[in-house]
Amino acid sequence: MILHDYWRSSAAYRVRIGLNLKGLAYTSVSHDLTMNEQRDPAYLAKAPQGLVPALEVGGRVLVQSVAILEWLDETYPNPPFLPVDADGRAAVRAMALVIAADIHPVNNLRIANALRSDFGADGATVVAWMQRWMTAGFDALEAMVARDGGDFSYGDAPGLADILLVPQWYNAERYRLDTTPWPRLAAVVDRARALPAFAAAAPERQREAD
Incomplete structure (x- = not known):
């Protein structure tokens, strides 16, 4: 897994927590938002909004932190992020x-x-x-x-x-x-x-x- 990240992005922070709770290893690739690195054409080709986080996994690029967290929970169900009811x-x-x-x-x-x-x-x-x-x-x-x-x-x-x-x-x-x-x-x-x-x-x- 490759996490497109920025250290002070609260949305990326969420995904780091989620990956850690699931015990999943990942590589972090930083995009300095203060320098507009998230607007680089190579990154926009992966994440068209030009935002972090994005998670590369299995040939796909997942975007939007809550969607990523729900995908993690569905794919790696333990420990769960949501109640059973x-x-x-x-x-x-x-x-x-x-x-x-x-x-x-x-x-x-x-x-x-x-x-x-x-x-x-x-x-x-x-x-x-x-x-x-x-x-x-x-x-x-x-x-x-x-x-x-x-x-x-x-x-x-x-x-x-x-x-x-x-x-x-x-x-x-x-x-x-x-x-x-x-x-x-x-x-x-x-x-x-x-x-x-x-x-x-x-x-x-x-x-x-x-």
């Missing part, structure tokens, strides 16, 4: 989508760059923008984890929701968001970060890290 799977997917559909799309590097270049936003404005959408998402997730969580976001084993939560929490810390309003999420993140699969995937552990 339909209600549980819906609950976990809803948590994951709060991050993947509602927080991350308006917080990624492309959006931050557009705010600066197209709308004249200064650094403080960009930080306020990031914090606004993370706060809204974390407010909802705190209530969802309070309802369905245990040691982790859903139950007592790490799963899809945690794989997305930990990288988003990393982003919150980068943008100096006060996370004290979400103690349940903080406890889940602490437990997850203590696991080797999560720890090894952390941005600061990647060889390209600044």
